[in-house]
Amino acid sequence: MLEIRNLRATVGEQEILRGINLSVGAGEVHGIMGPNGSGKSTLAHVLSGRENYRVTDGEILYNGKNLLEMSPEERAREGIFLAFQYPVEIPGVSTTYFLKAALNAVRKHQGLDELDAMEFLSLIKDKMKLVEMDQALLNRPLNEGFSGGEKKRNEILQMAVMDPKLAILDETDSGLDIDALRIVAGGVNALRKKDRAMIVITHYQRLLNYIVPDYIHVLYDGRIVKSGTKELALELEVKGYDWIKAEAAAAQ
Amino acid sequence: MMVNSRTQQFLSAFERFQQKSATTPEWLKNLRRTAIDSFVQLGLPTTRHEDWRYTSVEPIASTNFAAANGEAKLLRAEDLYGPSFTDPAYNRIVFVNGVFCPQFSSIRELPAGVQAKNLSAVLTANDSSLRPHLTQNSVSREQPFVALNTAFAAEGAFISIPKGLALDEPIYLVFCSFGSGNPVMSHPRNLIVFEAGSQARIVEAYIGLGDQPTLTNVVTEVVGGAGSVIDHYRLQNESSSGYLIAALEADVGRDCSFTAHSVTLNGALIRNDIHVLLNGEGSECVLNGLYLLADKQHVDNHTEIEHAKPRATSQELYKGILSGAAHAVFNGKILVHKDAQKTDARQTNKNLLLSEHAVVNTKPQLEIHADDVKCSHGSTIGQLDKDALFYLRSRGLDRAEAQSLLSYAFASDLVGRVRIAPLRARLDDYLLTKFKRSQS
Numbered sequence: 273m274l275e276i277r278n279l280r281a282t283v284g285e286q287e288i289l290r291g292i293n294l295s296v297g298a299g300e301v302h303g304i305m306g307p308n309g310s311g312k313s314t315l316a317h318v319l320s321g322r323e324n325y326r327v328t329d330g331e332i333l334y335n336g337k338n339l340l341e342m343s344p345e346e347r348a349r350e351g352i353f354l355a356f357q358y359p360v361e362i363p364g365v366s367t368t369y370f371l372k373a374a375l376n377a378v379r380k381h382q383g384l385d386e387l388d389a390m391e392f393l394s395l396i397k398d399k400m401k402l403v404e405m406d407q408a409l410l411n412r413p414l415n416e417g418f419s420g421g422e423k424k425r426n427e428i429l430q431m432a433v434m435d436p437k438l439a440i441l442d443e444t445d446s447g448l449d450i451d452a453l454r455i456v457a458g459g460v461n462a463l464r465k466k467d468r469a470m471i472v473i474t475h476y477q478r479l480l481n482y483i484v485p486d487y488i489h490v491l492y493d494g495r496i497v498k499s500g501t502k503e504l505a506l507e508l509e510v511k512g513y514d515w516i517k518a519e520a521a522a523a524q
Numbered sequence: 525m526m527v528n529s530r531t532q533q534f535l536s537a538f539e540r541f542q543q544k545s546a547t548t549p550e551w552l553k554n555l556r557r558t559a560i561d562s563f564v565q566l567g568l569p570t571t572r573h574e575d576w577r578y579t580s581v582e583p584i585a586s587t588n589f590a591a592a593n594g595e596a597k598l599l600r601a602e603d604l605y606g607p608s609f610t611d612p613a614y615n616r617i618v619f620v621n622g623v624f625c626p627q628f629s630s631i632r633e634l635p636a637g638v639q640a641k642n643l644s645a646v647l648t649a650n651d652s653s654l655r656p657h658l659t660q661n662s663v664s665r666e667q668p669f670v671a672l673n674t675a676f677a678a679e680g681a682f683i684s685i686p687k688g689l690a691l692d693e694p695i696y697l698v699f700c701s702f703g704s705g706n707p708v709m710s711h712p713r714n715l716i717v718f719e720a721g722s723q724a725r726i727v728e729a730y731i732g733l734g735d736q737p738t739l740t741n742v743v744t745e746v747v748g749g750a751g752s753v754i755d756h757y758r759l760q761n762e763s764s765s766g767y768l769i770a771a772l773e774a775d776v777g778r779d780c781s782f783t784a785h786s787v788t789l790n791g792a793l794i795r796n797d798i799h800v801l802l803n804g805e806g807s808e809c810v811l812n813g814l815y816l817l818a819d820k821q822h823v824d825n826h827t828e829i830e831h832a833k834p835r836a837t838s839q840e841l842y843k844g845i846l847s848g849a850a851h852a853v854f855n856g857k858i859l860v861h862k863d864a865q866k867t868d869a870r871q872t873n874k875n876l877l878l879s880e881h882a883v884v885n886t887k888p889q890l891e892i893h894a895d896d897v898k899c900s901h902g903s904t905i906g907q908l909d910k911d912a913l914f915y916l917r918s919r920g921l922d923r924a925e926a927q928s929l930l931s932y933a934f935a936s937d938l939v940g941r942v943r944i945a946p947l948r949a950r951l952d953d954y955l956l957t958k959f960k961r962s963q964s
Contacts (some may be wrong), residue, residue: 343917345921348919362933364935365933
């Protein structure tokens with residue numbers, strides 16, 4: 273589904289990604305871990321098409337198409353979803369209104385009928401249960417005054433509604449207490465399915481206790497320096513990142 | 525007296541107007557004569573005047589405007605509903621190029637004591653009690669367009685709400701400028717009187733039809749009796765060659781609550797002058813303003829809130845969204861008299877620029893002569909938030925849709941302050957589609 277080949281990207285003058293290779297197949301969940309500043313969030317941003325990130329080399333193929341030529345909205349319409357580390361507050365637009373507009377933009381692109389207000393309401397009521405979200409919250413301005421946990425639950429709710437083919441979760445665990453983490457992870461797990469891939473980016477292993485990935489990759493200094501299965505996460509939890517850094521240094 | 529070419533057309537029009545008004549009572553003739561003299565003396569403002577520094581009335585000065593000439597005959601009632609956000613069920617008084625049109629107006633079953641009619645009926649009656657309201661402004665405040673309006677004072681709306689009465693149904697005043705064949709001007713004069721303890725919602729809608737330039741130079745005076753609750757709206761939806769000069773004078777009594785909403789949607793050149801005199805203890809003033817400008821449109825909002833008595837509060841929020849090469853001016857003056865202790869005045873002006881060619885001049889002007897007051901002001905000029913734009917696009921909205929949704933969001937709190945549900949809903953719809961249209 274997703275092929276990243278020798279991806280290099282810069283922010284301003286600084287090269288952050290220095291040759292990423294990653295292959296993600298349908299139905300797979302990949303965890304990407306790494307110390308601060310290793311390039312995890314940059315990778316998420318490049319995948320979602322954010323401006324200010326310049327790809328200098330390599331390519332990304334998404335279902336055979338050149339992802340880097342697609343605008344952020346085209347990527348979303350083709351089934352890519354980014355759960356933001358810092359969801360943006362938008363006063364004056366309710367979650368319901370925004371999400372209906374977004375879903376219908378995607379459905380239109382996919383040649384499906386747009387949902388009317390009633391159809392959308394019944395859909396969202398169903399999805400809200402996944403993340404134990406209150407209806408009142410959805411009628412409030414998008415993310416405005418939401419707690420950290422509410423914002424992250426809202427991201428997962430959006431993911432459930434948008435029904436993506438590839439979901440990228442950028443530090444979805446940051447700022448969450450253990451109860452919120454359980455709810456969020458529960459929502460994500462319920463959304464795992466065989467034709468959907470997920471990339472779960474996190475600094476800490478604890479999220480991966482709840483969302484157990486099929487593969488784990490360690491990002492360090494803009495490269496994937498180690499890949500393995502869920503046991504790798506446990507090893508990182510025990511030993512920290514220093515041994516990874518030492519190994520990477522030795523390899524150079 | 526010096527008459528220059530910029531005032532000549534108005535002076536000539538005035539002489540024709542006076543000749544036609546044979547039955548006009550003497551006091552009114554004199555008032556008009558004094559007013560035109562005052563106008564000629566003041567002259568049309570130029571950008572050398574501090575109050576008109578950013579707004580040139582040259583397009584008005586260089587156009588030859590005629591008086592109304594039966595243009596209403598070419599209109600149907602349906603032409604007016606859409607642009608004025610009204611429908612046949614509403615109480616409304618309609619004027620076309622300043623001329624009262626009973627065929628388009630509809631006032632149904634108002635409670636006893638409520639008056640809603642053409643001002644001319646009041647002017648020609650022998651009731652002198654309302655005269656002070658008409659003479660006050662034209663003389664005391666040196667505003668050329670107010671003087672010009674007074675010189676032509678004849679028609680407009682007269683509304684009076686009797687003591688203690690709360691009127692449920694809003695009353696709409698629709699002023700249609702219809703430029704058909706040649707440029708046309710009108711000078712509507714409105715008087716709205718709230719007796720003590722009364723309450724009502726009044727909407728003035730200014731709309732423009734036709735392809736010729738039009739000038740509407742309106743003065744509305746609002747008198748707020750003690751404890752009255754006033755909710756006043758101005759919807760400005762002129763044609764793209766429409767000029768609108770709109771003064772609003774409010775004299776607000778003790779414990780009176782005065783709210784004025786100004787919504788500017790379209791027009792070539794619009795100047796608003798709002799002056800609120802908080803003339804009673806504990807009175808309250810809320811000014812809400814929203815202006816949406818595109819192309820080369822120009823809107824100048826001058827507001828002045830005068831705290832003359834203690835313990836009055838004022839809150840002002842004006843927001844503008846500008847695209848194209850539009851130009852907005854905001855000048856918010858707060859004047860606190862020496863005796864107006866415990867004044868609480870807040871003012872905010874926020875501007876959203878969607879184009880690098882749009883221009884905003886914003887200026888607060890505080891003049892405070894009391895020592896125990898709270899006054900604050902703030903203004904911002906900014907662009908759409910990049911993070912918000914990306915967030916929306918990452919969910920599948922294209923750039924234009926994301927921009928329109930964020931623009932709508934910027935304006936939405938002001939729309940939320942509209943307390944007439946159907947008007948709020950229409951405005952809401954209008955904004956959503958307007959932004960979509962302007963950016964697609």
